[in-house]
Amino acid sequence: MPKDEQSDTSSTIKSSSSSDRKPATLRRKQLVDAISNDSFNDWYQEQQFTENILEGKPYFNGASPPPDSEKHSPSKLLQCHRKVRYYAENSPKEGDPPQGLFWVGSQFEEEIVVPYLLEAIATDETYVRNSMWIDTEIETNDGTVRLKGVTDPVIVDADGDPILVTEIKTTSSLDYLDGPKPHHKAQLHAYMYALDEEYDRSLQDGLLLYGGRDTLDISVFHIPFDERFWNKSVITWMQAQTQYRANNELPPREPAFDWECNTCPFRNRCGQTSAPFQDTGFTGLLTGFTDYREPNLREYFDAYPGAKLTPTLAHEYPVLAEQYGVYNWKCRGCGSTYAWDDVDVESDSPLCDRCAENNDLQTIVVLGPNEQNVDTP
Structure with missing residues (x-):
């Protein structure tokens, strides 16, 4: 091949190689830019949306209608009245949803605690149910309140009737846990009371099981049903929340626990930050x-x-x-x-x-x- 032709061919090959590398670099940059917190959250939200439809629960994909004034969820008991009202009225949530905490808690219960109860705790005469629905009314001096929700795993007999109720929670580390948290204790009391009423069983004992997200160690608290705690704390809280709802009232800005404002999706709306908002409606x-x-x-x-x-x-x-x-x-x-x-x-x-x-x-x-x-x- 003549020298000048060889040179031209080499130049052509070099130019083509450089041209091929440029699109590859662009594609790589597009991939890097595409992987982000926003795109991940959007993908995960769509996964949940699809899963809810697959499992026959499309009602989880939209906003829930505000509950009747007397109806209460066990998982919200004893918490900030204003926060609970914001949730009930579908006020616009701020910030990223705590999907990671929900996912970890669900996986810990389903993949670790339930198998543990099935394989190491249940006997020939006892069994484990993943959950049990509750829906019960309670007559009080100020009227009727209603509890509706679903429990965590329950140890039952051969007829499926409850023997021992559990409540499973995860926490960042057990090192910071010095006892059962009051709102978790209230939640477990609600399940014990409701199942006792619905199954006419003497359910006086429950277990609060905390799992540390750092080590997967557990800490277990035996919770006997406490009549005074139930009446003075839980029933009183439900009565107050019922009145706020019945009067369509924004409760006072009084968090029940120190941690609530830090994790609340309404903290700017409420006025607990430096943002120029305060006591905003629903x-x-x-x-x-x-x-x-x-x-x-x-x-x-x-x-x-x-x-x-x-x-x-x-x-x-x-x-x-x-x-x-x-x-x-x-x-x-x-x-x-x-x-x-x-x-x-x-x-x-x-x-x-x-x-x-x-x-x-x-x-x-x-x-x-x-x-x-x-x-x-």
């Missing part, structure tokens, strides 16, 4: 606030069909803006409205053009959460 999105995940927003819109996005969130979630609409900006002075995308959301104090023409400097705002009109279900 509906409406916080203006200028972006710490809402898309699944939580969809759940809120499912509960309140007339709700819309704020302009700030519309820029974050354009697809949701197309589906659900966006609140307009409004001038407090003349009442003029502006489309959400006609105003710079980064501006601290956008001015009304119409008022400015009359030398009247009026700022335009987005309706606050308590002013946003929503259709109640």
Whole structure:
């Protein structure tokens, strides 16, 4: 081959090789960018959505209607009344959902505790049920309250009747656990009381089993049914929560435990942070606030069909803006409205053009959460 032809071929090969590497680098960058916390949460949410349909529980995929004032979930007992009300009214949740904690707790119960109870604890005369439904009414001096929910594993007899109720919880480390937590104790009491009523059995004992997420060691507490604790703490709490619901009242900002505000998905709405919000009602999105995940927003819109996005969130979630609409900006002075995308959301104090023409400097705002009109279900 002539020298000049050989040179041309070499040049062609080198150019082709360089061209091939460029798309590979681009593909690699796209893969790196695609793997993120947001995409993982979206994928996991879709997995849960599909699984609920597969298991015949599509009702878990949307917002639950607010419960009757007298109905209570054992898992919410003794906790912050305001937080429980926010949950019940499907207020928009802030931040990322604690899916990891739920998943770890579920796996610990299903993959470790239930096999342990089946293989090491159950006898020839006793068996293990994964869970048992409860639905019982309790007459009190202030009226009727109702408990409805599902237990953790229960040791039963050959007829399937309960003998010993358990409540399974996971915690970051057993090193920080100095005894049964009151709200878990209340939850176990609710199961003992309800199953005793429904099966006419003398259920006076339960077990609280904590698993450490760091070591998978367990700590077990025997919980005898305590009549005084049940009446003075649990029944009293249910009566108070019933009254808040019956009166459609926002309970006082009084967390029952120190940890509640740190993990609460309504802490900005409530006023427990430096954000400029306080004692916000059950509906409406916080203006200028972006710490809402898309699944939580969809759940809120499912509960309140007339709700819309704020302009700030519309820029974050354009697809949701197309589906659900966006609140307009409004001038407090003349009442003029502006489309959400006609105003710079980064501006601290956008001015009304119409008022400015009359030398009247009026700022335009987005309706606050308590002013946003929503259709109640």
